[in-house]
Structure formats: structure tokens, C-alpha cells
Amino acid sequence: LPILTLNDVKLEIEGKPILRGVNLKINKGEIHSILGPNGAGKSTLASLIMGINGLKSPTSGEIIFENKIINGLSIYERAKLGITLAWQEPARFEGLTVEEYLRISGRHNPELDVEKCLLAVGLEPKLYLKRFVDASLSGGERKRVELASVLAMRPKLAILDEPDSGIDFASMEDIAGMIRALRDNGATVLMITHREEIAEISDRASLMCEGRIVQTGEPGEIGEKFKSACLKCEIRNPELF
Ligand code: ADP
Ligand code: MG
Ligand code: MG
Numbered sequence: 469l470p471i472l473t474l475n476d477v478k479l480e481i482e483g484k485p486i487l488r489g490v491n492l493k494i495n496k497g498e499i500h501s502i503l504g505p506n507g508a509g510k511s512t513l514a515s516l517i518m519g520i521n522g523l524k525s526p527t528s529g530e531i532i533f534e535n536k537i538i539n540g541l542s543i544y545e546r547a548k549l550g551i552t553l554a555w556q557e558p559a560r561f562e563g564l565t566v567e568e569y570l571r572i573s574g575r576h577n578p579e580l581d582v583e584k585c586l587l588a589v590g591l592e593p594k595l596y597l598k599r600f601v602d603a604s605l606s607g608g609e610r611k612r613v614e615l616a617s618v619l620a621m622r623p624k625l626a627i628l629d630e631p632d633s634g635i636d637f638a639s640m641e642d643i644a645g646m647i648r649a650l651r652d653n654g655a656t657v658l659m660i661t662h663r664e665e666i667a668e669i670s671d672r673a674s675l676m677c678e679g680r681i682v683q684t685g686e687p688g689e690i691g692e693k694f695k696s697a698c699l700k701c702e703i704r705n706p707e708l709f
Contacts, residue, residue: 469495469496470493470494470495470496470532471494471495471496471497471533471534471624471625471656472492472493472494472517472531472532472533472625472656472658473492473493473494473530473531473532474490474491474492474493474513474517474529474530474531474532475491475529475530475531475532476489476490476491476528476529476530477489477490477491477513477516477526477528477529477530477531478490478526478527478528478529479509479512479516479523479526479527479679480527481512485679486509486512486679487509487512487513487516487526487679487680488678488679488680489529489679489680490509490513490529490676490679490680490681491681492674492681492684494625494656494658495656495672496656497651497656498656498657498670498671498672499647499651499656499657499659499669499670499671499672500656500657500658500659500670500671500672500673500674501659501660501661501666501667501670501672501673501674501687501690502658502659502660502661502673502674502675502676502681503661503662503663503664503667503673503674503675503676503690503691503694503698504662504675504676504677504694504698505662505677505694505698505699506662508676508677508678508679509676509678509679510629510660510662510676511629511660513660513676514553514627514629514658514660515553516531517531517551517553517627517658518543518546518551518552518553518627519538519541519542519543519545519546520543520553524539524540524541524542525539525540526539533546533549533550533551533625534549534624536549538551547621547623548576549624550623550624550625551623551624551625551627552618552621552623552625552626552627553626553627553629554614554615554618554626554627554628554629554631561601561617562601562602563600563601563602564600564601565597565598565599565600565601566586566596566597566598566599566600566601566613566616567582567597567598569601569613569617570582570585570586570616570617570620571620573617573618573620573621574617574620574621574622576621577620577621577622579622580620580622582597582616582620583597584619585616585617585619585620586613586616588616588619588649588652588653589612589613589615589616589619589645589646589649590612590642590645591609591612591613591616596609596613601613615646615649618650619649619650619653622653622654622655623655624654624655624656625655625656625657625658626650626655626656626657626658627657627658627659627660628646628647628657628658628659628660629660630660630661630662631643631646631647631659631661631666632661632663632666640665640666640669643666643669644669647659647669647670657670664687664690664691664692664694664695665691667687667690667691667694668687668688668691669687670687671687672684672685672686672687673685673686673687673690673691674690675690675693675694675698677698
């Protein structure tokens, strides 16, 4: 059963086509990777699903979350429905303690357990609950704390855009652990990446190229296609698929 459906989603920015008709179904409970080269439109698609960076409605097409068209909804409305994009806006929580930050993030989660959220991201609660969310945290600690805040929210759909891009948060083990934590927390995960070894840890994967999803399938198969064709830019014409 799809939790998220994209129906022929097109987006033009200042007259330039960025998304050229994205069709995609993300099943409830799956870990789904979108793999594609730089500039394919992956982050734009993530913004459009979350409703951030001024992107709330596609130029045409539908974004459907659990049977409801969410075109035009604000980020707050989407967050209430259960959609989260990890690592987007930690700035407004500057100066709070880690504990306060997690309690605010999890205020709608009746089963909130802040210590469990920290343990799930490899941080010892005793050492971190009273720390401040500010520059005193290293880049990697910061990413972990932000992931803990995503766990605290207990989203239905968690979107991770380039989860390996953190400073000291780059090992496959870290990424796999983080995804396990989200899955155990009940989330469907949409993971965006340009590294096929990261896509490998998902249940299904989709290849995105030039503003379209050109193929969906088993991660190994999609990774091969990405390496053999997409990286050499042989997929100039998505109609071929
Ligand atoms: P990816 O995440 O796959 O690397 P992006 O979604 O960041 O790709 O970008 C896709 C294309 O859209 C790029 O050509 C980029 O220059 C363009 N783009 C993204 N955002 C904007 C914007 N706000 N204004 C104009 N062009 C944009
Ligand atoms: Mg990019
Ligand atoms: Mg990107």
C-alpha cells in the first residue's frame, strides 16, 4: 500500500523545467532510495514533498500522502500529517538543551522517550541531555542529535537527503544504524543519495535522471544501471525506459 504517491509531478522554476513528470509510489514500511547524479532534481523533489524552500505546489501533478492530496499544504500541516525531512532547520533550536530540543520535537508523540532516542543514535543520555544545541557540539554530534529529534517526532515518512554528507557521520554502519532506528520507530524511509552503496541498504530503489524517475526496482539492479549508464550520462532520454 503506498504511503506516498507522486503522479506526473512537474515543476518549473523561473520557466526552467526541473521536474519533468515524476511518477513514484513509496510503499508503507519500506526503505526506498532515490539514486541519481548531481543535478537530477532529487533535493528539489524532497523540498516539494516537505513543502519547504518555497516549494509547496508542483506546476502540475499531484503529491498524495495517505490518500490525501497535499499540494499547497504548509510544512507545519505536512509535519502534522507525519512527514519529516531530516536535517532541515535545526537553527531555531539553538540555545536549547538537547533534552529541551527533543521534548519540543516529540511534543505530539505520546510515547516519547528522550533517552531511548539518544541511545538509538549512539549518544549516551547522561552525557548529552544537558548539553546545548549549539556550536559546542561537533558536526557529527549535531547530526546525531537532529536524527534523535526525528525519532522523537516519530514520523510516518522520513525523508533523508544525502544522509552520508555529515562531517564525521559517513560510515555505512552509521547510515545503516540510523535507518534501522527509523524503521524500528515505525517510519517509512525515503533516502536520497548519489552513492549506490547507500542505496543497497534499501528495500527498493528508483533511479532519477534529468527530472524524472526512469526506473524502479531492486537496489542492486538500480545501482548497476546508475553506474553503467546514468553516471556516464547515457540516459539523456528517459523515454528509453
Ligand atoms: P540534486 O539534488 O539531484 O543534485 P537539485 O534538486 O539540487 O538536484 O537541482 C536540480 C536542478 O534544479 C539543478 O539544475 C539546479 O541548478 C536546479 N535548481 C534547484 N533549485 C533551484 C532554484 N531555486 N532556482 C533555479 N534552479 C534551481
Ligand atoms: Mg546536488
Ligand atoms: Mg541534492
